[in-house]
Amino acid sequence: MECVKSKKQKVTTDDVKYMTGHFGDAFRRNEHKLDKEVERKGLVALRELLNGKVIESEKVANGHEGKLVKKFVKKIMSEHQREFLPLPKDLVGIDDHVAKVMNLADSRTMKSANTAYSEAQIIVIYGIGSIDKTTLATTIYKKLSNQFECRSFLNDIRETIKSKGIKYVQSLHISNLTKRSGHSEHISGIEPIQRICEKKKVLIFLDDVDHRDHLNNLIGGCTFESGSWIIITCRDKALLKSKYKEYELEEMNLKYSLLLFSRYAFKGEQPPSELAALSSDIVATTGGLPLALVIIGSFLKGKDQSIRIETRVKLRKVPHTDVQQKLRISYDSLEYEEQQMFLDIACFFYWN
Template identity: 30%
Template sequence: MVVSGSETAFIADIVQRVYSELDLKLLSTPTGLTGIETRAEGISSWLRSEQPDHSVVAICGMGGSGKTTLAKYIYNLNKQNFECSSFLEGIENQPGELLGLQKQLLRDKKKRVLIVIDDIDDKDTLNTLVGRKVLHTQSKIIITTRHLSIHTWVGSISYGCTVHKIELLNDHESLELLSYHAFGCKVPMKGFKELAIQLAKYYPLALKVLGSSLSEGQGTRIETWRSTVNSLNSLKADINIKIQGVLQKSSDTLPCESHRELFLHIACLFLGEYANDVKKILEDDCHAESGIVTLINRCLVTDPRVSGNRLAMHKLLQDMARNIVRKDSKDPAEHSRVWRDDECKTLLRNGEAFKTSSLIKMKNLKFLHLSNVKLIQEFSRSKMVEVA
């Protein structure tokens, strides 16, 4: 049977619909997206090109500007046009994923592959992944990064690269995104428009977090909105510091102290861990079962159902939380949480070889995670000690 014209288009449409229904591996993207279709057009056109001038596109922009969301949207839109596809997040913190991708690149070098590598900040990591790999001429790589100079990294290896500087939301789109998360619709509630316009000037992440924090309880009162506007306007700093102020205000206004503590626990100690394991560990102290739901609703933590049942959050939120822990002292011994390997070793050893008996003296210790160690002494004190 030979088909042509409208019949061909009809069959192609059916195939696309069936694929969309059957494909269970599409990435989850945030609700309330605005303006993303036009921002995806250029890169999508490049992905469809059979003879591109370059094999790599780097989506560049500061943290919270929407790079990952755009990359996920483009990936979902185009992955069916490639024989294989991979989307990797947090690659620098997941050696296993890095090795897995290396093996896939070697195995699939004769296939048309689409690879998206999210949040690359290190030239050596990029070089390890694609520096010496010979890919199919129509394979494509998308990178998201904060470094506008990344084209020089790629230029030093074997692929041509173009930089796509992310286009920020315009005033109308920013107001729409803020309104969606604050009011559940695309326009502000009556009486809130002028205040909303004053707040709708930050990057997408900040607008999501700010809108979510103002969507419940006292946040529905116009006095609360006016207070929020005044407090943010009082920050005499550049946009980066003001965005940090937006994020911190949202964590400071969490309804329970236990939820604020839970947010700091997750940011410092439990990112990448299975949510159910963390709930068991922190339920008694932080009411983690309900607390994680609150953090998800406030856009402070990613819903584990879309991140492999593991806890995740935006890098800006992680940095903000860790700065809160560090701000009172530069001495790790005075911090409520310690997560860096070198600082942990210094504190536990205290100039000597580490012994489990040392833990008895740590009266305020609530949780200790040890990796790649062997305990040769018994430890029965009722503290949460996890050995991996």
């Protein structure tokens, strides 16, 4: 083990097992010198060796170490892909929502979650903007990902299609499903996607879909194998089809809102007793939106009392600028007539 760790001499498992090669020669030359301490170390070393995962490059891919590296990369990416999907570090109340979404699957599905599902599950998580739909869906995707060889994670579809077009998203989708290292827009369209997904057990996440054409262009006409999961997030419930199972993600309750705010504003589970009332007032202005709680909590971290009081006054009149920019996305997605109706209704509440 010392030779292996120091990298001064290559020792194979067969050398140790059968006492061959340089290791066997050295062992026999010095066998008479072995004392109890060496014997003890030898037993420990052998245990380490037996407990370790040892692969000799000469026995894989005819000794081509480049192919061995590629094989390792593929294996590691397959087993740990979910670790590369970013999630906020301070999740609050997410486990409750995950359990509820998982329960949307039929009871037969949940009895055999690690083998075969009774049918393909198409689940839509919908709700207003900045309410953490993507976080919830990503958590579920990571929970399920190690059960699927064929999977695709498409984040922020609405903005990506707006900036790069549907063909780009389709080609990325195909690349994900086929595990290609790169993607080309020369390979796009729904037909290749249908062929790839034909009778396969797949895991697909379509984030922030805002038009039914997006669904038609990414999963339309696909015949997924039983046990497949397709998770969709959107803001407009009108996009849903009757066969989809839906879950509305609502605002955080006051308890969770105060907890999330406290983690960012005070790095604790609750505000200091002297700031409890003020913190509750500030939290009440956020409407239970996780994004607003994180932004405002981060802004108030370390600030003095006068700034906290001033912030409370401002928030009662208008949301924080960063929150406004995020929420405006929902407004901009409305048709002109709908925008005018929204403004009329907003004025009604303002004057009352």
